[in-house]
Each structure stands twice: as C-alpha cells, then as structure tokens.
Amino acid sequence: MRRVLHRETHSSRAAAAGIAAVLVVLVSLYALLESAVRAIGQPPWLIDPQSAAERIVALPSGVPPLLLGVTGAVVTAAGLFFFLSAILPGRRARHLLEEPRVAVVVDDEVIASALARRARLAANVTPEQVMVVVSQRQAVVNVRPTSGVPVSENAVREAVEDELRAMAPIPLPAVRVNLAESGVIGA
Amino acid sequence: MNSTPRLLNRILIGILGLKLLAVGILLMLLATVPAVGSWWQSWSAGVRDGANRLFDGTTFPGRQESWLWIVLSLVLVLVIGLVVAWVAQQGKGRSGLLLAAEDPGGVPGDVRIGSGVAEQSLKNALAERPDLASATVSTYEVRGQPALKIRLHPRSGVAPHLLAEDASALVAALDEVVGQKTPVLVHIAAGARTRFSRAERVR
Numbered sequence: 001m002r003r004v005l006h007r008e009t010h011s012s013r014a015a016a017a018g019i020a021a022v023l024v025v026l027v028s029l030y031a032l033l034e035s036a037v038r039a040i041g042q043p044p045w046l047i048d049p050q051s052a053a054e055r056i057v058a059l060p061s062g063v064p065p066l067l068l069g070v071t072g073a074v075v076t077a078a079g080l081f082f083f084l085s086a087i088l089p090g091r092r093a094r095h096l097l098e099e100p101r102v103a104v105v106v107d108d109e110v111i112a113s114a115l116a117r118r119a120r121l122a123a124n125v126t127p128e129q130v131m132v133v134v135s136q137r138q139a140v141v142n143v144r145p146t147s148g149v150p151v152s153e154n155a156v157r158e159a160v161e162d163e164l165r166a167m168a169p170i171p172l173p174a175v176r177v178n179l180a181e182s183g184v185i186g187a
Numbered sequence: 188m189n190s191t192p193r194l195l196n197r198i199l200i201g202i203l204g205l206k207l208l209a210v211g212i213l214l215m216l217l218a219t220v221p222a223v224g225s226w227w228q229s230w231s232a233g234v235r236d237g238a239n240r241l242f243d244g245t246t247f248p249g250r251q252e253s254w255l256w257i258v259l260s261l262v263l264v265l266v267i268g269l270v271v272a273w274v275a276q277q278g279k280g281r282s283g284l285l286l287a288a289e290d291p292g293g294v295p296g297d298v299r300i301g302s303g304v305a306e307q308s309l310k311n312a313l314a315e316r317p318d319l320a321s322a323t324v325s326t327y328e329v330r331g332q333p334a335l336k337i338r339l340h341p342r343s344g345v346a347p348h349l350l351a352e353d354a355s356a357l358v359a360a361l362d363e364v365v366g367q368k369t370p371v372l373v374h375i376a377a378g379a380r381t382r383f384s385r386a387e388r389v390r
Contacts, residue, residue, distance in 0.1 A: 001370055001372075003329075004188055004329060004334070004370070004372055005372075007188065007193070008188060008372065008374065010193075012189075012191040012193050012196065012277075013193065013196045013197060013200060014191055014196070014277040014278060016196070016200050017196045017199070017200060017273070017274065017277060018274060018277065020199065020200050020203045021270045021271075021273060021274045023203070024203070024266070024270050025267055025270050025271070028263045028266050028267050028270070029263075029267065031259075031263055032260055032263040032264065032267070035256050035259045035260050035263065036256075036260045038252065038256045039252060039254075039256035039257045039259075039260055041252050053235050053238070054235075056231065057228060057231045057232050057235050058228065059217050059224070059227060059228070059231075060217045060218070060221070060224035060227070060228075061224075065218045065219070066218075068214055068215075068217060068218035069214070069215055069218035069219060071214055072210075072211045072212065072213070072214025072215035072216075072217070072218060073211065073215060074211070075207050075210050075211030075214060076207070076208055076211030076212055076215065077211070078207050078211070079203075079204045079205070079206070079207025079208030079209075079210070079211050080204070080208060081204070082200045082201070082203050082204030082207060083200075083201060083204030083205055083207075083208055084204070085200060085204075086196075086197045086198070086200040086201030086204055087197075087201060097347065097348055097351050099351050099352070099355050099373075100355070101355045101358055101359055101371070102337075102351070102354060102355050102358055102371040102372065102373050103370075103371065103372045103373070104347075104351045104354075104372075104373045104374075104375065105372070105373070105374050105375070106347045106351075106374075106375040107374075107375065107376050107377040109377035110341060110345075110347050110375050110376070110377050111347060113343040113344050113345075113377070114344060114345060114346045114347060116343075116344065117343075117344035163346070166346070166348060167346065167347060167348045168348070
C-alpha cells in the first residue's frame with residue numbers, strides 16, 4: 001500500500017508519454033513512407049532522402065538564419081519540457097490522511113475549500129472574501145474583511161488550525177493568515 | 188494504482204528530451220555562430236559520404252536501389268509497433284475479480300466474486316449523500332492482488348477527514364460481507380464538477 005500511495009502522490013507522466021509517442025510515430029511514419037517509396041523505386045512524396053541529407057549538410061546556408069534560430073529555440077523548448085518532466089520528482093498537489101482501515105489521498109484543493117469554509121465562518125464574511133491556497137508545506141488564508149466590520153486575525157488562525165489539526169494531513173502545512181488592508185463595501 | 192510503467196516513461200521521455208535539446212541547441216548555434224557552421228559542414232559531409240558508400244555497396248545485383256531501404260522500412264515499422272505497445276501500457280491494470288479462492292467446504296469447486304459486487308454496493312451507499320457531487324469505485328490489480336479505488340468528488344467546503352471516516356466504515360461493512368480484507372485507496376478529488384457545484388450548506 002505504501003507503493004500505491006507513492007504512486008498516487010506522484011505523476012505518472014502518462015500525458016508526456018502520449019505526446020512523445022505521437023511525435024515519434026508521426027516522424028517514423030513519414031520516414032517510413034519516403035524510404036518505402038525509395039525502396040520500390042518510385043518518385044518521392046515531399047523530398048527524397050538523398051536531397052534532404054544534402055540540405056542538412058549545407059545547413060547554415062539555404063535557410064534564413066532567423067528561421068533557423070527560431071526553429072532551434074522551439075525544438076530546445078520541447079526538449080526541455082520532456083527532459084524536465086522526466087527528471088523532476090513530479091509531485092502532485094496531494095496530501096495523505098491517516099485512517100486505520102483505508103489509505104486516503106486528498107487533493108490540496110479539497111483541503112483548501114474545507115479550510116476556506118472554516119475561515120469564512122470564523123471571520124463572518126461571504127465565500128468570495130476568503131481565498132485559501134494549500135501547498136505541500138503551507139496553507140495561506142487570504143481574507144478581505146467587510147468594510148467597517150473588524151475581523152480578528154487570531155480567531156481566523158485558530159479556526160483554521162483547529163480544522164487542520166482535526167484533519168491531520170501528512171505533511172502538515174503551516175498556516176499563514178493575510179488580512180487585506182482594504183475592506184469590501186456592501187458585502 | 189494502475190500499472191503504468193513509470194520508470195520506462197521517465198527513461199523514454201528523458202531520452203527524447205535530450206535528443207530534442209541537442210538538436211535544438213545545434214540549430215541555434217548554427218544560426219548564430221559561424222564557426223559552428225563550418226565545423227558542421229565538414230563533419231556532416233564525412234558522415235554523409237560514409238552513408239552513401241554504404242548504400243552504394245548494398246545494391247541489388249542488376250538494380251540501382253539498395254536493399255538497405257527495405258531494412259530501414261522494416262526497422263521503422265518495428266519502432267512504430269514498439270511505441271504503440273508502450274502507449275497501450277498507460278493506465279492499464281483494471282481487474283474484474285474481487286476475490287478468487289478455493290472453497291474449503293465439502294463441495295468441489297472454488298469461489299469467485301466479481302468486482303461489480305464491491306463497486307455497485309459502495310457506489311449505491313455513497314450515491315445518496317448530499318455532500319458528494321459524485322463517487323466512482325473501480326478495481327485494480329496491484330501485485331497480483333485485487334485492490335479497490337474509491338474516488339470521491341465532494342462539494343466545496345466538505346471536510347475530507349469526515350468523508351474518509353465514513354468511507355472507512357463502509358469498507359469495514361463490505362469486509363464483513365465479502366469475508367476478506369481488500370486493500371482500499373480513497374481518493375478525495377477536486378475537479379470541474381466540484382468547483383462549479385453549489386456549496387454544501389447542511390453540515
């Protein structure tokens with residue numbers, strides 16, 4: 001189950017794998033077409049392999065340098081995307097919950113909306129005035145108080161921390177409360 | 188939970204990324220640095236001449252074309268087949284059986300319980316809840332053993348630990364019925380359906 005939990009909290013890179021596979025298949029299909037056409041001695045479809053090789057050998061000449069540079073930049077960016085998604089840990093925005101019988105993973109967004117509800121009740125404001133962002137080690141609670149109605153930062157912090165303690169996500173995020181300077185009128 | 192080949196994904200994506208990086212950097216250098224251009228022309232001309240000699244040496248007797256083209260086509264077909272097989276491995280691992288055991292009683296034969304039993308009963312038990320936008324249950328095979336995955340989409344503001352407790356109680360009831368402890372993963376997920384659904388006001 002520990003392995004399953006690791007797999008659930010890390011990306012499988014299935015999407016990147018799909019894109020990579022489509023790219024490789026398209027390039028291979030085109031190369032297959034041209035080499036098959038060449039093998040049976042028919043005229044080429046777009047460019048025959050020999051003259052393609054000539055063009056590549058002569059490279060800096062024959063193509064505008066700007067076009068060449070931009071193509072290179074695009075290819076580099078694509079390469080960087082694949083390479084980074086391969087080597088980075090790929091942690092997903094999820095936390096674990098302790099439960100004796102079942103293994104539980106929770107999306108950070110769900111934790112955030114639960115915390116936002118508690119913060120909203122503690123601050124006595126509407127849902128639009130509270131925004132909570134939960135990351136691996138931090139929960140940031142942003143509250144915009146109603147104009148003229150004071151909001152106690154401590155009360156909000158205590159409510160959110162109480163909710164977090166009851167929830168006990170692993171790892172436990174630290175709470176930070178930001179009260180906006182300006183209030184909302186007529187909320 | 189599924190049996191996506193993650194290490195293979197990382198290796199293959201990494202190789203493709205490195206190759207694209209090398210090609211892209213080479214193209215950018217060719218466009219900007221003249222010295223790289225002259226080096227490239229002399230180096231790649233040597234490679235091309237070698238390839239040309241190879242192709243000229245492998246022609247069919249009495250014909251002009253090289254049989255290397257046919258070999259190349261076959262290799263490409265093989266590459267495409269392998270890539271398709273790789274993609275087909277993504278997200279596999281669903282199982283149709285919840286339990287398969289030999290019956291210890293006097294009657295010959297064994298017992299099999301389809302995964303539909305657990306999926307339908309858990310889904311029905313969760314369907315009535317007002318704090319859930321939807322719930323799906325699926326069975327996967329993890330290391331040869333069936334395991335259940337319960338995915339819950341709560342409405343906004345629902346406390347996840349209370350949901351997990353309730354799911355745990357349901358699973359315990361299922362254990363009683365089936366007579367076997369199946370490993371269970373509960374995934375409390377956010378999605379478009381939970382984001383735009385109305386907030387739960389009762390709890």
